[in-house]
Structure formats: C-alpha cells, structure tokens
Amino acid sequence: MNNEKILIAPSILSADFSIMGEEVKNLEKNGADVIHVDVMDGVFVSNITFGMKMVKDIRKLTTLPLDCHLMIVEPWKYVEKFAESGADYITVHYEACKERLEETLNLIKKCGVKCGCVINPDTPVEKIENVIEMCDMVLVMSVFPGKGGQKFIPEVLPKVEKIRKIIEKSGKDILLEIDGGVNKENVGIIKKSGANVLVAGNTVFSAPDRKEVMEALRTL
C-alpha cells in the first residue's frame, strides 16, 4: 500500500456473512484499495466474528491487501496462523499486548507480514510512541471496538495529528489508518488530521452505490 494517496479499506464486519465471497469480489470491483478484516474473539471485545479460516478463504478471491485487525486477547498466539492464512497486514491492540507489544510486532515481521499497532479512543499516543517507527501502519480507533455502525469520536483527531507528526519526523513510510464511524460528513476533517487509510464498514455497505461512496471518501 502506498502512502501518497488515500486508501479506502471497507470493513467486512458490515458485509452479509452468508455471501462473504461475493461481497469481497464486489468490493474489489467497486474500487476498494484494501479489505479490512475485523477479527473478534468475544473476550477482548464482547462480539465474535471470524478467524484464520475466513482469511484463508477470502485470500483465494482477491489480490487486494488483507488488513487483519485482531481484536483478540493474546494475539501473539495467532500471528503465525494469520500469516499462513494470507494476511498482508496484521494489526494488534496495545490494550491486548501491553508490555508484549514490541515482541508481538517483531513476530509479525518475522512471519513476513506487515505489522501495525492499534490504540483505542481512550489510549494516549504515548503508550505506543516507542514502537511507531517499527510499524508499517498505525491504527487509531475512532470508536470503541466491538461493532460497526457506531458514531465517530472526534476527540481522537489530535492523536492522529500527533502520530502524523511522529511519522513525518521518522522519514519512514508508515501508513496511518483510522477506524470507526467514518462517513462522507467527517472524512474531510479526518484526512486533514493526517489519516491516509480510511476504514469504512457501515458507510460502504449501507450505500446504494458502493463505487460512488468509496470514490467520495477518497476525494471529499
């Protein structure tokens, strides 16, 4: 994924699971840049979605990067399996890893997969400052994780700006992803704050014209 342009990453959490294959192919056809795969274990968040097998099966259907957002406890136990299943990016929560975050990011790298760290809306940037430069992507949650269709939390924008400054100072090619409640109304201010990978679940899957809405998120 390149850092110059805005990348749209629809979240398949909002897809119709009974036709997931068609949904993924439809996203690619309609111009998605990335497939955002929301993995939930019912422990780290009070919701359960899917695991490695979903990644393995959709891997066969698309060449788009699979961006696996692990909302699970002890993610280090599953990194290799997600890598083997075909994940291109694996992002893990600071809140799930804490002092094992750097070790987990290194494990992702060792598996030949691009790594990322995630912070919840109420987690300060300081908690991940020491690992940002080793990441291929940083994900800032603009909702509390666990479900789609929630309201964007604008108070996270200063954190996006702060991380953007850290990335610029590093001179490294690190993507800055935002996740939760992104829509046509707030996408302008979100991009201004420095995010360049936009996750969108409800906004894309509830749109009558997915191509139009993804293009709008990219250009508004």
Ligand code: DX5
């Ligand atoms: C929430 C997930 C998000 C969510 C985004 O826990 O991590 O990726 O699916 O969906 P919307 O865009 O509907 O908030």
Ligand code: ZN
């Ligand atoms: Zn997500």
